[in-house]
Amino acid sequence: MQAEIITIGDEILIGQILDSNSAFIAKALNKIGVSVYQITSVQDDKTHILKALAEAESNVDLVILTGGLGPTKDDITKKTIAHYFGDTLKEDGSVRKNIEQLWKNYINAPLMQVNIDQALVPSQAVVLMNKVGSAPGMWLEKNNTIFISLPGVPYEMKALISEEVIPKLRTRFKLPFIQHKTFLTYGMGESALAERIETFENELPSFIKLAYLPSLGRVRLRLSAKGMDRTLIETEMQKQTDALLPQIKDIFTGYEEDGSIEEIIGKYLTKMSKTVATAESCTGGLIASRFTANAGASKYFKGSVVCYTKEAKMQVLNIPESLIDAHSVVSKAVAEAMATSVLALLKTDFAIATTGNAGPTKDDTQEDLGIVYIAIASKNGVFSEKFSFGNARIKVINRAANKAFELLQKEILKK
Amino acid sequence: MQAEIITIGDEILIGQILDSNSAFIAKALNKIGVSVYQITSVQDDKTHILKALAEAESNVDLVILTGGLGPTKDDITKKTIAHYFGDTLKEDGSVRKNIEQLWKNYINAPLMQVNIDQALVPSQAVVLMNKVGSAPGMWLEKNNTIFISLPGVPYEMKALISEEVIPKLRTRFKLPFIQHKTFLTYGMGESALAERIETFENELPSFIKLAYLPSLGRVRLRLSAKGMDRTLIETEMQKQTDALLPQIKDIFTGYEEDGSIEEIIGKYLTKMSKTVATAESCTGGLIASRFTANAGASKYFKGSVVCYTKEAKMQVLNIPESLIDAHSVVSKAVAEAMATSVLALLKTDFAIATTGNAGPTKDDTQEDLGIVYIAIASKNGVFSEKFSFGNARIKVINRAANKAFELLQKEILKK
Numbered sequence: 101m102q103a104e105i106i107t108i109g110d111e112i113l114i115g116q117i118l119d120s121n122s123a124f125i126a127k128a129l130n131k132i133g134v135s136v137y138q139i140t141s142v143q144d145d146k147t148h149i150l151k152a153l154a155e156a157e158s159n160v161d162l163v164i165l166t167g168g169l170g171p172t173k174d175d176i177t178k179k180t181i182a183h184y185f186g187d188t189l190k191e192d193g194s195v196r197k198n199i200e201q202l203w204k205n206y207i208n209a210p211l212m213q214v215n216i217d218q219a220l221v222p223s224q225a226v227v228l229m230n231k232v233g234s235a236p237g238m239w240l241e242k243n244n245t246i247f248i249s250l251p252g253v254p255y256e257m258k259a260l261i262s263e264e265v266i267p268k269l270r271t272r273f274k275l276p277f278i279q280h281k282t283f284l285t286y287g288m289g290e291s292a293l294a295e296r297i298e299t300f301e302n303e304l305p306s307f308i309k310l311a312y313l314p315s316l317g318r319v320r321l322r323l324s325a326k327g328m329d330r331t332l333i334e335t336e337m338q339k340q341t342d343a344l345l346p347q348i349k350d351i352f353t354g355y356e357e358d359g360s361i362e363e364i365i366g367k368y369l370t371k372m373s374k375t376v377a378t379a380e381s382c383t384g385g386l387i388a389s390r391f392t393a394n395a396g397a398s399k400y401f402k403g404s405v406v407c408y409t410k411e412a413k414m415q416v417l418n419i420p421e422s423l424i425d426a427h428s429v430v431s432k433a434v435a436e437a438m439a440t441s442v443l444a445l446l447k448t449d450f451a452i453a454t455t456g457n458a459g460p461t462k463d464d465t466q467e468d469l470g471i472v473y474i475a476i477a478s479k480n481g482v483f484s485e486k487f488s489f490g491n492a493r494i495k496v497i498n499r500a501a502n503k504a505f506e507l508l509q510k511e512i513l514k515k
Numbered sequence: 516m517q518a519e520i521i522t523i524g525d526e527i528l529i530g531q532i533l534d535s536n537s538a539f540i541a542k543a544l545n546k547i548g549v550s551v552y553q554i555t556s557v558q559d560d561k562t563h564i565l566k567a568l569a570e571a572e573s574n575v576d577l578v579i580l581t582g583g584l585g586p587t588k589d590d591i592t593k594k595t596i597a598h599y600f601g602d603t604l605k606e607d608g609s610v611r612k613n614i615e616q617l618w619k620n621y622i623n624a625p626l627m628q629v630n631i632d633q634a635l636v637p638s639q640a641v642v643l644m645n646k647v648g649s650a651p652g653m654w655l656e657k658n659n660t661i662f663i664s665l666p667g668v669p670y671e672m673k674a675l676i677s678e679e680v681i682p683k684l685r686t687r688f689k690l691p692f693i694q695h696k697t698f699l700t701y702g703m704g705e706s707a708l709a710e711r712i713e714t715f716e717n718e719l720p721s722f723i724k725l726a727y728l729p730s731l732g733r734v735r736l737r738l739s740a741k742g743m744d745r746t747l748i749e750t751e752m753q754k755q756t757d758a759l760l761p762q763i764k765d766i767f768t769g770y771e772e773d774g775s776i777e778e779i780i781g782k783y784l785t786k787m788s789k790t791v792a793t794a795e796s797c798t799g800g801l802i803a804s805r806f807t808a809n810a811g812a813s814k815y816f817k818g819s820v821v822c823y824t825k826e827a828k829m830q831v832l833n834i835p836e837s838l839i840d841a842h843s844v845v846s847k848a849v850a851e852a853m854a855t856s857v858l859a860l861l862k863t864d865f866a867i868a869t870t871g872n873a874g875p876t877k878d879d880t881q882e883d884l885g886i887v888y889i890a891i892a893s894k895n896g897v898f899s900e901k902f903s904f905g906n907a908r909i910k911v912i913n914r915a916a917n918k919a920f921e922l923l924q925k926e927i928l929k930k
Contacts, residue, residue, distance in 0.1 A: 114545045117538070122534070126528055170727065207704065290587060384807025392912070398824065405821075408813055447826070497807075
C-alpha cells in the first residue's frame with residue numbers, strides 16, 4: 101500500500117511555517133506498513149489542488165490531505181474536494197453538535213455562521229470526528245483510492261491520525277510489516293564509516309536497505325526492512341544488527357528508536373535513581389529545555405543555572421571573579437568550576453556545564469568564535485573538553501548541546 | 516517566475532527528519548519575487564526522481580533539488596540528473612581541489628576514493644562551489660527550465676543558496692516584487708477575528724491576499740502582494756496596513772517580519788538598555804533558550820534559574836519552604852516569589868517566572884494538568900496570571916513560553 105501526503109497552504113510555500121505535519125503522518129503510516137511515496141505541498145489554489153489530487157490518485161492507494169479546513173475565506177480544501185468528487189456539501193448533524201459543544205464548553209466568543217458552516221461536508225464523506233476542534237476529518241473513496249482530509253492544526257491532525265485514521269486502516273487492510281533500526285554514531289564522518297562497513301553493506305539481503313544520515317557531528321545509520329513475513333524480517337534484522345554492532349562499537353551511542361540521546365540518558369538515570377543538573381552559558385538553557393521536553397524529567401533533572409553574564413556566574417554559582425579574570429570566561433577552568441558548583445548547589449549525581457562563543461561577535465572573550473568548553477562533573481570529579489563548532493550561532497549552540505549529551509552519556513555508562 | 520523545490524531522501528518520507536530545507540529555500544526565493552509553486556519530497560529512487568524532474572519541468576521555470584549528493588551508495592541524485600540530461604559525469608578540477616583542501620584543513624581522516632568521486636559532475640553542469648562541504652552545487656538548463664542541485668546538509672545548502680543561487684538568479688532575471696506583512700495577534704480566535712475584519716478583507720485590492728494562520732493561542736494575519744510595480748505595491752500595502760491596524764489594536768503585538776516575539780522584545784530591551792532574567796519551572800529553560808538563540812542576547816538577557824524541583828526553588832531562589840507548602844508548588848504565590856527572587860538575584864529590570872503542570876501526570880501538585888502560573892516582576896512590582904493550556908506536554912510548555920513573552924512585552928510597552 102502506497103500513500104501520498106498533500107499539505108495545503110501558502111504559508112508552507114512562502115517558507116513561513118515548517119511543515120511538521122507530514123513528518124508526523126509519514127511516521128505513523130510507516131509504523132503500520134504503509135509506504136509514503138511522496139509528500140507534496142501545494143498552494144491554497146483550487147486548480148492546483150485538483151491537479152495534485154488527480155496525480156496522487158494515479159500514483160497511490162491512499163491520499164492524506166492536511167490544511168485548508170478553517171472557517172475563513174482562504175480555506176478552500178472542502179469545496180475543492182467536493183468539486184473533485186462531483187459532490188455537494190451538506191450539514192452533518194453530529195459535527196454540528198460537536199461544534200456547539202466546543203463553543204459551550206471552551207470558547208469564550210459567540211458561535212458564528214462561519215463556525216456552524218464547518219459542519220458542512222461532502223455528502224459522500226464519512227466523517228472522522230475532531231474532538232478537539234471544529235473542522236472535521238473526512239474519508240472519501242474513488243476508483244480504489246482513499247482520500248482523507250484532515251485539519252492542519254497539528255494537535256487536531258495528530259489526534260485524528262492516532263484515534264481515527266490508523267485504527268481504520270489497520271482494520272480494513274492486511275498491511276506489510278516494516279521495521280527500522282537506526283544506529284546513532286558520533287565522531288566519524290560518513291565516508292570513513294561507509295568504507296569501514298562496506299563488506300557488511302554489500303552483503304545485506306535485498307529487502308534490507310541501509311541509509312546514512314549525517315548531521316552536526318554525528319551519522320545515523322538506518323537499516324530498513326519491509327515484507328509480509330514478519331518473522332523473517334525480525335530474524336534477519338536481528339542478525340544484521342548483531343553483525344553491524346561490533347563493527348561500530350567505538351562510535352555507537354544508542355538506537356534512535358529508543359528516543360533522542362536526552363531521552364536515552366533520562367531512561368538510564370531513572371533506572372539508576374541518579375540525577376543531573378546543568379550550568380549553561382553558551383547553550384543558554386537548551387540542554388535544560390531538551391531534558392524537560394520529556395515526560396518524567398522531574399525524576400532525574402533537578403534544574404539549571406543559565407548564567408549568560410559574568411555577574412550571573414559569580415552571583416548564582418559563586419565562581420570567583422579572580423578565576424574568571426585569570427582564565428577568561430570561555431575557558432577550561434570556568435567550565436569545570438561551573439559544573440562543580442552546580443553539582444554542589446543542586447546536590448545532583450552529575451552536572452553538565454557549557455561556556456563558549458556562539459557568536460556572531462567575540463565580545464570580551466579570548467577564544468575564537470565557535471570555541472566551546474564542555475565540562476562534566478560527578479562524584480568522581482570533573483573533566484572538560486574543548487571543541488570548535490564553526491561560526492554559525494544556531495549550529496554552535498546545537499552542536500554544543502549534542503556533544504554535552506554525548507559526553508554525559510559516556511560518563512554515565514562508565515559506571 | 517515559478518519554482519518547485521524537490522527534496523530527495525527516504526528519511527523525509529518515513530518521517531525520520533523534518534524537511535527544514537524547503538522552508539529556507541522557499542523563503543529565500545520569495546524574497547526575490549520567485550513564487551514557489553510546489554514542494555515535493557521523493558524517495559531515493561531513480562524512477563521516482565526522473566518522474567518528479569519531468570513533472571517539474573512541465574510546471575515551472577526553476578527546479579531546486581536538495582539531497583542525495585553524499586559519498587555513499589544511497590546518494591543517487593547526481594547520476595540520476597546526468598541520466599535525465601543524457602549526460603555523463605566528469606571530474607571538475609576546482610571541486611577536486613576544494614575537496615583536497617577541506618581534508619587537509621579540517622578532516623581528521625584519510626581522503627578516500629568515494630570523497631574524490633564527489634568531484635564528478637555532469638559535463639553540462641555549471642558548478643556552484645560548496646566552500647563548507649565536499650558535495651558541489653550544480654546548475655543545469657533544459658528547455659528553458661533551470662535545474663539546481665544542492666547538498667541536503669542544511670548549512671551547506673544555506674550557504675549555496677545565499678552566496679550562489681540567489682545572486683545568480685537576480686543577475687539573470689527581472690523579477691517581480693513580493694511583499695508580506697504578517698500581523699501577530701494574541702487572544703482572539705480565527706473566526707471571531709475574521710468577522711471583525713470582514714469589511715476590510717472584502718475591500719482588499721485583487722493583488723493583495725489575506726491569510727489567517729492560527730497556532731497555540733495566537734493568530735497570524737498575513738497580507739501578501741506581488742507585482743512588477745514596486746511603488747504601487749509598497750504604497751498599497753502601507754495603506755492597507757494603516758487601515759487594518761486600528762481594527763486589531765487590542766490584540767496586536769508586532770510584525771512577524773520584525774522577528775519572533777522574543778527577538779522583538781530583545782530589540783526593545785536593547786534600545787531601552789534594560790535587562791531580563793527568567794525563573795523557569797514548567798518551561799524548563801525554553802524561555803531562556805529562545806532568548807539566547809538570538810545574536811546579541813547577552814546585551815539584555817542575564818540568565819535563568821531553571822528550578823525543576825521544590826529543593827531547587829528553595830536552594831537557588833531562596834523560596835521559603837513554608838510558602839511552597841502553604842500554597843503548593845503550582846500557585847500564584849510561588850510564581851510571584853520566583854519572579855521577584857530572580858529579579859533580585861540577577862539584578863535585572865524585568866523577570867519572568869513560570870510554574871505549572873506540563874503533565875502527563877499531576878505529581879504532588881494541587882492544580883489540574885495544563886495549569887500554569889506566569890509571573891512578571893519589574894521595579895514596579897510583580898503580577899501573575901493563571902492559564903489552562905490543555906493536556907499535551909509539549910503544547911503546554913510552548914504555549915506557556917509564548918504567553919510569557921506576550922505578558923512581558925505588554926509590561927515593557929507600558930512604560
